[in-house]
Amino acid sequence: MRLSIWLAAVTAFAQVPYDRIVNAQKEPGNWLTYSGNYSGHRFSPLSQITPANVSGLRVKWAHQFESGRTETSPIVVDGVMYITAPNSASALDARTGRQLWKWSRPIPKDYQSIGFGRVNRGPAILDNQLFVATLDCYLVALDLKSGAERWSARVEDYKPGYSMTLAPLAIKGKVLVGVSGGEAGIRGFVDAYDAVTGKRSWRFWTVPAPGEPGYQTWPQEGKLKDSWKTGGGSTWVTGSYDPDSNLVYWGIGNPGPDWNADSRPGDNLYTCSLVALDGDTGALKWHFQFTPHDTHDWDSTHVPVLFEAEVRGVKRKLVAVANRNAFFYVLDRTSGEFITGRAYAKQTWAKGLDDRGRPMVIPNTEPSAEGTIAYPNLNGATVWFSPSYSPLTNLFYVSVRELGSIYYKREAEYKPGTFFAGGGEADIPKSEKSGAIRALEVATGKMRWEFPLHTASWSGVLSTGGGLVFSGSDEGNFFALDALSGKPMWDFQTGGAIASNPISFNVDGKQYVCIAADRVLYVFGL
Amino acid sequence: MSKWLLTALLAMSAFAQDIAQGKKIFESQCALCHGQTGTGGRGPSLHRPKLTHAPDDEALAKVISDGIEPEMPGAWQLHPREVASVGAYVKSLGAIPPEVLPGDPGRGERIYQNKGCTGCHMIAGKGEGFGPELTDIGSRRNGAHLRETILHPAAELPEGFLYVAIVTQSGSTIRGIRVNEDSFNIQIKDARGQFHSLAKSELRELRRLSNETPMPAYGGSLSNAELDDLVAYLASLKGKS
Numbered sequence: 001m002r003l004s005i006w007l008a009a010v011t012a013f014a015q016v017p018y019d020r021i022v023n024a025q026k027e028p029g030n031w032l033t034y035s036g037n038y039s040g041h042r043f044s045p046l047s048q049i050t051p052a053n054v055s056g057l058r059v060k061w062a063h064q065f066e067s068g069r070t071e072t073s074p075i076v077v078d079g080v081m082y083i084t085a086p087n088s089a090s091a092l093d094a095r096t097g098r099q100l101w102k103w104s105r106p107i108p109k110d111y112q113s114i115g116f117g118r119v120n121r122g123p124a125i126l127d128n129q130l131f132v133a134t135l136d137c138y139l140v141a142l143d144l145k146s147g148a149e150r151w152s153a154r155v156e157d158y159k160p161g162y163s164m165t166l167a168p169l170a171i172k173g174k175v176l177v178g179v180s181g182g183e184a185g186i187r188g189f190v191d192a193y194d195a196v197t198g199k200r201s202w203r204f205w206t207v208p209a210p211g212e213p214g215y216q217t218w219p220q221e222g223k224l225k226d227s228w229k230t231g232g233g234s235t236w237v238t239g240s241y242d243p244d245s246n247l248v249y250w251g252i253g254n255p256g257p258d259w260n261a262d263s264r265p266g267d268n269l270y271t272c273s274l275v276a277l278d279g280d281t282g283a284l285k286w287h288f289q290f291t292p293h294d295t296h297d298w299d300s301t302h303v304p305v306l307f308e309a310e311v312r313g314v315k316r317k318l319v320a321v322a323n324r325n326a327f328f329y330v331l332d333r334t335s336g337e338f339i340t341g342r343a344y345a346k347q348t349w350a351k352g353l354d355d356r357g358r359p360m361v362i363p364n365t366e367p368s369a370e371g372t373i374a375y376p377n378l379n380g381a382t383v384w385f386s387p388s389y390s391p392l393t394n395l396f397y398v399s400v401r402e403l404g405s406i407y408y409k410r411e412a413e414y415k416p417g418t419f420f421a422g423g424g425e426a427d428i429p430k431s432e433k434s435g436a437i438r439a440l441e442v443a444t445g446k447m448r449w450e451f452p453l454h455t456a457s458w459s460g461v462l463s464t465g466g467g468l469v470f471s472g473s474d475e476g477n478f479f480a481l482d483a484l485s486g487k488p489m490w491d492f493q494t495g496g497a498i499a500s501n502p503i504s505f506n507v508d509g510k511q512y513v514c515i516a517a518d519r520v521l522y523v524f525g526l
Numbered sequence: 527m528s529k530w531l532l533t534a535l536l537a538m539s540a541f542a543q544d545i546a547q548g549k550k551i552f553e554s555q556c557a558l559c560h561g562q563t564g565t566g567g568r569g570p571s572l573h574r575p576k577l578t579h580a581p582d583d584e585a586l587a588k589v590i591s592d593g594i595e596p597e598m599p600g601a602w603q604l605h606p607r608e609v610a611s612v613g614a615y616v617k618s619l620g621a622i623p624p625e626v627l628p629g630d631p632g633r634g635e636r637i638y639q640n641k642g643c644t645g646c647h648m649i650a651g652k653g654e655g656f657g658p659e660l661t662d663i664g665s666r667r668n669g670a671h672l673r674e675t676i677l678h679p680a681a682e683l684p685e686g687f688l689y690v691a692i693v694t695q696s697g698s699t700i701r702g703i704r705v706n707e708d709s710f711n712i713q714i715k716d717a718r719g720q721f722h723s724l725a726k727s728e729l730r731e732l733r734r735l736s737n738e739t740p741m742p743a744y745g746g747s748l749s750n751a752e753l754d755d756l757v758a759y760l761a762s763l764k765g766k767s
Binding site for chain 1: 707
């Protein structure tokens with residue numbers, strides 16, 4: 001008995017070396033990184049909960065946060081769950097939900113979230129440390145056993161509008177973060193920090209400076225020559241990683257100002273792009289721009305999904321993205337070559353994609369003073385919440401938002417720490433609005449099935465080895481669908497809007513499923 | 527022209543420009559709730575010299591840019607100059623003289639009681655809660671809108687209002703007002719005020735009666751004078767004092 005207690009104490013705060021995360025599929029009872037694995041799959045191989053028994057799923061425990069709209073995606077390691085809220089993190093006993101430690105950092109009184117909510121989407125773990133990104137733009141390393149701060153690094157000054165809401169990405173010896181602030185005229189970047197010392201290893205600027213490749217896509221002369229300095233390109237959603245090639249895949253946000261593009265003629269690289277960066281140096285290996293010269297705030301900040309498939313008889317390493325602009329893309333992830341793409345939601349701004357994946361934009365679909373109707377709306381056909389890819393079904397599951405907007409173009413004047421958006425949007429009166437979970441063939445984007453939702457959702461998707469797809473709704477339903485058919489198998493009313501990503505893990509050999517709904521984190525089991 | 531007069535004229539011209547710009551923004555982004563001319567709708571009428579949440583210019587600018595939780599979204603994307611212009615236009619709406627209606631509110635109240643309106647609506651705590659509460663209807667709807675609703679209630683239904691007809695597995699039909707709905711369930715309130723909770727997967731039929739309402743049209747049962755009086759009464763209802 002004493003021996004078992006001692007063993008439990010030893011395993012409760014086990015170290016998580018890089019190799020454990022690389023081989024996450026070998027320990028499916030844990031959830032070791034934001035998306036469950038480096039490939040961005042949000043797939044749990046756990047298979048105890050199935051379409052046959054999911055109707056017996058019940059709440060095992062719940063945890064209440066201090067404030068609402070919790071977007072955290074937990075990490076679970078050996079019976080301990082790590083969660084975050086804005087400028088705070090906690091360790092919980094994954095069996096009961098009881099708190100083991102809590103850390104917090106005051107939010108400065110003059111801090112302001114410009115264009116987004118005060119949220120945090122989760123922690124990262126590596127070796128004996130938990131990593132948290134804060135609203136006031138610090139990356140903090142915490143001791144796994146106590147929650148005590150080991151180091152904190154100032155990523156950038158929050159006062160002009162920089163902030164962080166994302167879960168960091170921990171790779172070999174480094175912790176990567178991106179920034180919010182695309183509505184405040186920031187110049188975005190992806191940063192890597194030494195996991196032990198907190199010293200910055202590299203920075204990749206998402207808007208090139210004069211003399212750098214890509215700068216030619218920004219105004220270079222006259223009154224507009226400084227547009228790049230406030231060009232946006234935020235990086236506020238956690239990227240994916242290929243350990244074999246040591247390439248990091250990260251989505252880049254909208255150009256600034258959002259809806260008034262008069263000051264930034266050109267394609268505005270690397271905004272609305274996916275970039276592949278060398279994990280050691282941050283050097284750009286390739287980029288693919290989904291929405292050149294965006295004028296609708298369609299950030300390309302999504303979790304890229306890495307997979308392999310045959311293309312014209314040849315097995316290739318690929319990356320799939322369901323983009324905010326309503327198109328689904330498959331790219332070669334070694335080169336960025338466009339393989340295929342198609343719309344997966346209603347869109348009215350492009351005739352389609354050309355042979356290189358560039359959108360064929362329909363004239364007069366950009367915002368205007370009197371208002372221009374376009375689909376999707378500014379939050380896109382999907383947004384930050386995660387898709388899921390099941391290697392068992394070869395399907396890419398995505399929560400789709402079916403609604404449009406009237407887009408307005410307004411004045412844009414840059415002042416640090418204020419909105420630099422140049423317009424806005426409004427509802428289309430009496431228009432139909434809905435949502436859906438759609439299952440797409442990962443290599444082609446063809447829809448296999450859909451489950452309609454009453455309204456557009458803000459919840460991510462989890463697929464499991466048990467043949468289920470879990471997701472949530474704005475009306476508080478947490479539900480399970482059959483992964484092959486989309487048939488609804490179970491639902492539970494959480495009592496609060498769901499704007500988070502589900503995960504699954506084991507405690508004492510039993511499978512649990514977890515979701516945050518408004519201010520409550522629920523854990524379900526059979 | 528004297529210097530001060532020129533300055534005053536320039537200031538007036540700039541103010542008029544502000545109002546014109548504010549009107550344009552208001553019509554595109556605020557009118558959906560406050561009505562095209564600020565006479566109200568989902569949000570209150572702004573044809574009032576004093577606004578509850580915006581007693582001064584500074585508060586008005588804050589309400590416009592930050593909104594009022596949870597019902598009014600902020601126009602955070604507007605430039606401070608644009609916010610000021612919307613504020614100037616909203617203030618100009620407050621200077622519009624109140625709508626003059628021909629009827630007598632006192633007589634209208636008696637008509638309201640006698641025609642059975644209390645059987646579905648509540649005013650200041652009295653009546654039945656089947657239909658929308660009317661305690662502050664006069665601060666949200668102008669006379670023309672109230673008149674049209676009494677005559678043709680299905681012509682412009684309140685936002686989010688939906689009358690539904692449901693056929694259960696056992697074949698019984700329930701008609702009622704949808705009070706809530708999600709992807710799996712729907713809750714309705716029937717004419718007796720009874721709630722029904724129904725799983726969508728167990729329904730034989732769910733019909734959304736988008737152009738129907740249980741409220742009868744009163745055109746045939748009111749004289750013109752009675753209609754004027756009823757409209758005047760409803761327009762006088764400005765909320766709990």
